[in-house]
Amino acid sequence: xxxxxxxxxxxxxxxxxxxxxxxxxxxxxxxxxxxxxxxxxxxxxxxxxxxxxxxxxxxxxxxxxxxxxxxxxxxxxxxxxxxxxxxxxxxxxxxxxxxxxxxxxxxxxxxxxxxxxxxxxxxxxxxxxxxxxxxxxxxxxxxxxxxxxxxxxxxxxxxxxxxxxxxxxxxxxxxxxxxxxxxxxxxxxxxxxxxxxxxxxxx
Amino acid sequence: xxxxxxxxxxxxxxxxxxxxxxxxxxxxxxxxxxxxxxxxxxxxxxxxxxxxxxxxxxxxxxxxxxxxxxxxxxxxxxxxxxxxxxxxxxxxxxxxxxxxxxxxxxxxxxxxxxxxxxxxxxxxxxxxxxxxxxxxxxxxxxxxxxxxxxxxxxxxxxxxxxxxxxxxxxxxxxxxxxxxxxxxxxxxxxxxxxxxxxxxxxx
DNA sequence: TTGTGTATATTCACTGGTCGGTATACATGG
DNA sequence: CCATGTATACCGACCAGTGAATATACACAA
Numbered sequence: 001x002x003x004x005x006x007x008x009x010x011x012x013x014x015x016x017x018x019x020x021x022x023x024x025x026x027x028x029x030x031x032x033x034x035x036x037x038x039x040x041x042x043x044x045x046x047x048x049x050x051x052x053x054x055x056x057x058x059x060x061x062x063x064x065x066x067x068x069x070x071x072x073x074x075x076x077x078x079x080x081x082x083x084x085x086x087x088x089x090x091x092x093x094x095x096x097x098x099x100x101x102x103x104x105x106x107x108x109x110x111x112x113x114x115x116x117x118x119x120x121x122x123x124x125x126x127x128x129x130x131x132x133x134x135x136x137x138x139x140x141x142x143x144x145x146x147x148x149x150x151x152x153x154x155x156x157x158x159x160x161x162x163x164x165x166x167x168x169x170x171x172x173x174x175x176x177x178x179x180x181x182x183x184x185x186x187x188x189x190x191x192x193x194x195x196x197x198x199x200x201x202x203x
Numbered sequence: 204x205x206x207x208x209x210x211x212x213x214x215x216x217x218x219x220x221x222x223x224x225x226x227x228x229x230x231x232x233x234x235x236x237x238x239x240x241x242x243x244x245x246x247x248x249x250x251x252x253x254x255x256x257x258x259x260x261x262x263x264x265x266x267x268x269x270x271x272x273x274x275x276x277x278x279x280x281x282x283x284x285x286x287x288x289x290x291x292x293x294x295x296x297x298x299x300x301x302x303x304x305x306x307x308x309x310x311x312x313x314x315x316x317x318x319x320x321x322x323x324x325x326x327x328x329x330x331x332x333x334x335x336x337x338x339x340x341x342x343x344x345x346x347x348x349x350x351x352x353x354x355x356x357x358x359x360x361x362x363x364x365x366x367x368x369x370x371x372x373x374x375x376x377x378x379x380x381x382x383x384x385x386x387x388x389x390x391x392x393x394x395x396x397x398x399x400x401x402x403x404x405x406x
Numbered sequence: 407t408t409g410t411g412t413a414t415a416t417t418c419a420c421t422g423g424t425c426g427g428t429a430t431a432c433a434t435g436g
Numbered sequence: 437c438c439a440t441g442t443a444t445a446c447c448g449a450c451c452a453g454t455g456a457a458t459a460t461a462c463a464c465a466a
Contacts, residue, residue, distance in 0.1 A: 008441085023318040026229040030426060042428080043442050051426065102317045110371045111314040114305045115226040117373070126371050153377060154384040158357075161364025168313045168329050170320070174356060181357040184391065185384060211415080233452060245454080246416050254452065 009047050012037045016058045021105045025055055025112050025121075055109065056120040062105055063128050070132065074139070081143060081190065082183040085155060089162065089179025096172040103167030107160060132156065145189045158182045212250050215240045219261045224308045228258055228315050228324075258312065259323040265308055266331050273335065277342070284346060284393065285386040288358060292365065292382025299375040306370030310363060335359065348392045361385045 015036035019028040030051050034041040048054045070088055077087030095101055102108065106125035113119045133156045140148035162178035218239035222231040233254050237244040251257045273291055280290030298304055305311065309328035316322045336359045343351035365381035 024229075024315055026227070026315075027318060029424070031424085040443055041426090042444080045427070046441065103314065107367050107371065108314040108317060111306065111311040111367070112227055112229075114311060114370060115230060122371070129368065129371060150380060150383070153380045154361075157361055157364035157368055157377065157381045157384065159364070160367045161360035161362070164310050164314070164363045164367050165332065165360055167317060168310065168325070168332060174360065177353060177356045178360045180353070181360065181384075181388060184388065188387065188391070232450075234450085243417055244452090245418080248453065249415065 008037075008039070008043070012039075012044055012047055012054070013057050013061050016054050017061060020055065020058050020109070021102060022100065025109060030054070052120065055113075056124055059106060059109060059121050059124040059128070063124065063131075066128070067131055067135065071135065081139075082186040085186050086179040086183040089159070089175050089182060092159075092162070093166075093172040093175035093179070096166050096175055104160065104163040107163055108167075129156065129160070132159075140186075140189070143190070143193070145193050147189060147192070151185060151189050154185050155182050158185075211242070211246070215242075215247055215250055215257070216260050216264050219257050220264060223258065223261050223312070224305060225303065228312060233257070255323065258316075259327055262309060262312060262324050262327040262331070266327065266334075269331070270334055270338065274338065284342075285389040288389050289382040289386040292362070292378050292385060295362075295365070296369075296375040296378035296382070299369050299378055307363065307366040310366055311370075332359065332363070335362075343389075343392070346393070346396070348396050350392055350395070354388060354392045357388050358385050361388075 012033065015038075016028075016033045019033055019036060030044060031041050033054065034044045037044065044054075048057065073088050073091045074084050077084040079087075106128050110122050110125045113122055116122070133152050136152035136155055137148045140151050145151060158178040158181055162175045165174045166172055215236065219231075219236045222236055222239060233247060234244050236257065237247045240247070247257070251260065276291050276294045277287050280287040282290075309331050313325050313328045316325055319325070336355050339355035339358055340351045343354050348354060361381040361384055365378045368377045369375055
């Protein structure tokens with residue numbers, strides 16, 4: 001076992017990831033990926049059955065690291081729940097300022113391949129967003145928010161909306177606006193919980 | 204002056220619109236558009252300088268009708284402001300159920316062409332969203348909401364978020380969730396206005 | 407009325423180049 | 437010798453865009 005197989009595979013995925021994220025799927029040829037990875041197209045086709053497989057691998061490789069990053073931003077943020085949610089948006093706004101930032105790779109891929117509903121990459125993207133939504137829901141359930149599922153969806157909608165809008169306008173300030181909205185919605189849900197569990201008149 | 208020029212141009216744009224919206228920009232060849240329009244590619248290139256020009260014309264043709272549709276849904280909806288805003292999302296959810304629905308053409312185009320920041324089609328898409336946001340802001344200003352600009356942005360974020368998420372999951376119920384969130388945010392802004400302009404319990 | 411010039415509008419056939427994918431051969435380590 | 441991995445060279449299909457010719461319609465002069 002030489003062990004080069006996985007290393008080569010990772011090198012190809014790394015090259016594909018940069019190119020696909022930067023330029024889109026159909027705008028990047030397999031030749032370009034192979035060249036960036038420093039090998040021949042034929043070698044690439046030894047490690048991947050097709051370009052579609054390569055695209056799927058590109059998103060698959062981004063799934064867990066992306067989720068981990070969001071969780072880290074949430075965990076390391078100070079303050080109460082609304083602030084911790086807002087922190088995700090604020091951190092994202094910082095990233096969005098970099099010139100190489102091009103929005104959400106999962107959303108952009110699914111938008112580009114919208115005419116291929118069964119494409120494996122789209123399934124991976126959908127699963128990724130579902131995982132994020134589920135994680136949010138558990139965060140809200142942990143503090144006793146009754147409408148945790150609905151609130152998680154609303155935060156997801158604001159997040160993906162800011163991906164799209166910031167990518168279109170190249171203006172990260174939309175991300176902060178989304179964070180404020182998210183914070184407000186979380187706060188409202190918390191107040192509803194307090195009224196429900198500890199019925200007391202507000203002063 | 205035969206007047207056929209505009210008619211042919213419109214026919215080309217109509218064919219391009221269907222194909223670009225359904226399948227994406229780079230997945231549709233100029234030959235395919237010409238065939239769908241019932242003429243030769245060379246004729247198409249007589250009316251449009253390049254494929255990029257054709258893409259721009261495709262979005263340009265969708266700009267005003269799209270805005271008018273949103274305004275109509277808003278105007279014709281019953282109830283107070285929150286309900287009228289939510290009506291946009293509800294109507295959109297109905298459309299999103301149709302099999303040919305593929306999200307927002309402006310956002311999908313800008314996502315696909317994200318590596319060409321100066322592309323005319325992207326500018327048209329950005330301007331379209333800005334017009335919608337500006338219209339929302341005036342609607343909120345008319346009723347005296349102080350944070351009209353911020354609220355308009357938040358609604359826009361929810362709307363574009365639901366475009367992206369519903370297109371990914373093929374589940375229009377996200378659109379209704381976004382509508383509820385939008386309605387809540389509008390209602391909060393209205394309450395803030397009432398407290399500010401008509402101090403009920405305070406002097 | 408008829409002939410001619412001109413701008414508009416359309417077609418066929420083509421170019422240089424790129425695409426995703428492959429046939430085949432060669433290397434190298436176990 | 438065989439499985440793994442890499443390279444050269446190639447395929448047919450398709451791509452955006454073009455050259456050259458042609459059809460059509462109208463303006464205007466003879």
